[in-house]
Amino acid sequence: MKSTLIIATYNWPEALNLVLESARIQTQLPDEIIIADDGSTKETEAIINQYKTSFSIPVHHIWQEDNGFRKSHILNQAIAKAKGDYIIQVDGDCIMHYNFVKDHLAFAASNTYLFGSRVNIQEPYLETLFAKKQIKFNPFSKGIKKRTRAIHSPILSSMYKQQDDFSKKFRGCNTSYFKSDFIAVNGYNEDITGWGREDSELMLRMHNKGVKAKRLRYRGIVFHIWHKEKSKDRVEANDSIEQKTINDKIAWADNGVDKYLEHA
8 A cells, every 4th residue: 555645834944844854754654745835935845855855755846826825725736646545644834753654554444534643832942943953752852732642652542443423633734544535525625715624624524425533542643833823714614614514414525626636
């Protein structure tokens, strides 16, 4: 089974640098990395180009023009081009535990998507974080909260089972699924623009299609770098789209990934 690691980013090259460095030291590399870039400047491109030569696997940069928050659009384009059967997804502000990819692949199962834990790196620690270029953390590390989420334990993680219902603990910054399941619901709904609900609405459609969820607790860990909240001016409209998906049990996005597949 081939895998693709998708990293979503927008104009934060310092953070992306740490994320890519954490990808470089993974105990198990994916078969390729695709950076889904929602309109960053040349500074981000320069960081990515540096890493293209330091990996033993292909690193691709998929970019779209900056026209507001259009994460759904760029992720659809990136995943359409993915050669992996299995998609592992992380945000460009989330440093991966060195077993992150290995953990997701170990639990990959048909008709199932995975979602992992997120440890928060606090704002006062950011200066130190970037000065040290720190990419390794443990439950006792400085600058983090929600410390129990940083515990990596295969024994404890085995307690978590598959579930039929969508979990409020789901975060799109740490998830994985089969590309075939993504295509079966037509990927991200591009009617969702601006911050909010693009990831959860996708997974709700997967549930409506019969795909189950499994939480990766104590495995598949990411460390989220603090940043100011993004504008939430589209949340109400996006909430309405998501609620319709729930009420009408919608499994297919009319404005989805299919438009890119023939050109992939």
